[in-house]
Amino acid sequence: MVAAVAPAPAIADGRFVHGSAGVGDPFFPRAGNGGYDVSHYRLALRYTPAGNRLRATAAIKAVATEGLSRFDLDLRGLRVSSVSVDADPADFRRRGQELLVTPRRPLPGGEPFKVRVRYRGSPRPVIDPDGSKDGWIPTNDGAFVADEPQGAPTWFPCDDHPTDKATYEFRVTVPAGVVAVANGKLKYRIRGRRHTTFVWREGSPMATYLATATIGRFEVSRSRADGSPSYVAVAPARTAAAAPVLAKLPAILRLWGRKFGDYPFAATGAIVDHAPSVGYALETQTRPLFDTVPDQATLAHELAHQWFGDDVTPRRWRDIWLNEGFATWAEWYWAQHTGGRSTGAVFDALYAVGRGDTAFWNPPPADPGKPENLFDGTIYERGGMALEALRQKVGAKVFFRILRDWVSMHRYGNASTRQFIDLAELDSGMDLRGFLRAWLYRPIQRGKPPLP
Numbered sequence: 162m163v164a165a166v167a168p169a170p171a172i173a174d175g176r177f178v179h180g181s182a183g184v185g186d187p188f189f190p191r192a193g194n195g196g197y198d199v200s201h202y203r204l205a206l207r208y209t210p211a212g213n214r215l216r217a218t219a220a221i222k223a224v225a226t227e228g229l230s231r232f233d234l235d236l237r238g239l240r241v242s243s244v245s246v247d248a249d250p251a252d253f254r255r256r257g258q259e260l261l262v263t264p265r266r267p268l269p270g271g272e273p274f275k276v277r278v279r280y281r282g283s284p285r286p287v288i289d290p291d292g293s294k295d296g297w298i299p300t301n302d303g304a305f306v307a308d309e310p311q312g313a314p315t316w317f318p319c320d321d322h323p324t325d326k327a328t329y330e331f332r333v334t335v336p337a338g339v340v341a342v343a344n345g346k347l348k349y350r351i352r353g354r355r356h357t358t359f360v361w362r363e364g365s366p367m368a369t370y371l372a373t374a375t376i377g378r379f380e381v382s383r384s385r386a387d388g389s390p391s392y393v394a395v396a397p398a399r400t401a402a403a404a405p406v407l408a409k410l411p412a413i414l415r416l417w418g419r420k421f422g423d424y425p426f427a428a429t430g431a432i433v434d435h436a437p438s439v440g441y442a443l444e445t446q447t448r449p450l451f452d453t454v455p456d457q458a459t460l461a462h463e464l465a466h467q468w469f470g471d472d473v474t475p476r477r478w479r480d481i482w483l484n485e486g487f488a489t490w491a492e493w494y495w496a497q498h499t500g501g502r503s504t505g506a507v508f509d510a511l512y513a514v515g516r517g518d519t520a521f522w523n524p525p526p527a528d529p530g531k532p533e534n535l536f537d538g539t540i541y542e543r544g545g546m547a548l549e550a551l552r553q554k555v556g557a558k559v560f561f562r563i564l565r566d567w568v569s570m571h572r573y574g575n576a577s578t579r580q581f582i583d584l585a586e587l588d589s590g591m592d593l594r595g596f597l598r599a600w601l602y603r604p605i606q607r608g609k610p611p612l613p
């Protein structure tokens with residue numbers, strides 16, 4: 162629900178233009194779209210795991226940010242059967258990951274409009290620049306649905322960039338006995354003889370890459386965790402192994418609430434799937450998603466992302482250390498809190514890595530250089546070290562004030578590395594620019610980043 166910064170429209174058509182095919186993110190030039198801002202997605206999905214068949218309708222509420230004679234949605238694969246705009250049939254075409262929509266009447270700038278897209282097919286994940294896959298990933302009993310950084314369009318048409326946050330409703334119909342778990346609160350279930358429909362609602366603004374509708378034969382437990390309704394779904398073969406780790410969820414949320422500010426969302430929980438081909442976990446909003454039973458560090462990491470990543474989201478993908486550096490530092494802090502090594506000891510051990518180990522030190526966390534490096538180890542570890550160095554430089558009290566102010570200033574919005582450096586200077590009253598720039602932007606050739 163924050164307007165994307167759209168580059169100048171390419172084709173003018175009187176007062177009306179064609180919305181651009183991307184929002185100008187250098188790492189993913191076609192991600193997101195220009196000319197409008199989505200406020201709500203209502204996704205009705207009917208999924209049959211046998212044969213990986215999806216039949217769906219997406220109803221999207223948006224506001225035109227300029228007069229539009231045409232606009233794009235992002236959609237990968239799948240077959241579109243019809244598109245309407247404000248209830249009138251609209252012309253549409255496909256071009257790569259873009260679905261080009263020409264409404265019958267041009268859309269005036271500043272006016273709300275509704276798009277409805279009917280589509281079906283066999284959803285497939287997208288292979289990312291680093292070789293991993295995301296999006297709709299079929300499993301042996303359903304689908305593991307994780308969308309960072311570009312998987313959302315594998316299962317719904319959208320404005321696929323972190324700067325366009327929206328609220329969501331998911332109505333997911335699956336065969337009886339199968340469970341569909343999305344973000345937010347489970348409003349109700351409709352149980353038929355052969356199918357069940359799960360209706361989920363996420364009422365806080367959410368980036369597309371944090372949406373999920375993970376499906377499988379899960380065992381479900383519902384409770385409260387640190388004041389929030391908690392919905393936990395676990396693959397049956399994993400329940401015994403997952404129980405002791407998931408039992409820590411309320412305590413982790415409580416600690417993060419104390420240190421980072423109140424929990425930002427209306428629900429919590431977790432999804433522990435059995436998806437051995439995936440190889441990662443994701444901080445899907447309100448309900449982190451794990452491909453296997455996580456350890457405590459991973460659970461603490463994904464829960465910390467609810468503040469750093471989900472609530473405050475990078476403005477550009479290159480700023481991803483604002484997610485991963487923070488969640489990595491939080492892992493270290495949870496270990497210290499539970500009697501393990503201190504964050505300072507972790508820092509010292511990592512700082513001892515020789516500067517000749519360029520794969521450890523480079524690329525610098527706030528300048529990954531190219532999309533292949535978005536999730537390099539250095540984004541996590543040197544990013545976490547930058548925060549620990551900051552903590553030691555300004556002291557714990559000021560450090561946590563910076564983190565809490567960061568969250569409250571940018572609640573449900575987007576932010577950049579420059580804004581973080583500005584805030585650190587403001588809250589500490591110190592000149593930190595050279596220090597933080599060395600940690601965040603300087604490639605390591607001759608010397609390591611400065612000690613605090």
Ligand SMILES: [Zn+2]
Nearest residue numbers: 462484485488
């Ligand atoms: Zn992470």
